[in-house]
Amino acid sequence: MLYLNVKRILDLRGISRPFAYLLNNGFIRSTAHRFVRGDVRQIRFDHLEQLCLLLNCSPNDLLGWRADKNMKITENHPLQALSTPKNPPQLSELVKDIPVDKLDKIAELLDQLKN
Secondary structure, three states, X not given: OEEEOHHHHHHHOOOOOHHHHHHHOOOOHHHHHHHHHOOOOOOOXXXXXXXXXXXXXXXXXXXXXXXXXXXXXXXXXXXXXXXXXXXXXXXXXXXXXXXXXXXXXXXXXXXXXXX
């Protein structure tokens, strides 16, 4: 079953108040609430596009997939790429023990990754 996982990207982006963030960026209350709760049964393409632009991601980043109980699917099926991805740890957790003099190197690496 395909599902929309907006909360995952909001968490990865470090957005601590996702509902307010979505409201402040043009979504109405009911839509923002459904996105944050993960209770989305359908999505308009303009909302999908707005989320992608807002969160700097692709639709694939927002979609998840899990096989139904009796579904037979091969390991190399393209839908497997959408299987529940693991959330990487928050950046703040990764850098909290790194010496201050090394933080410049991390900033340089992040700049390279952006480009």
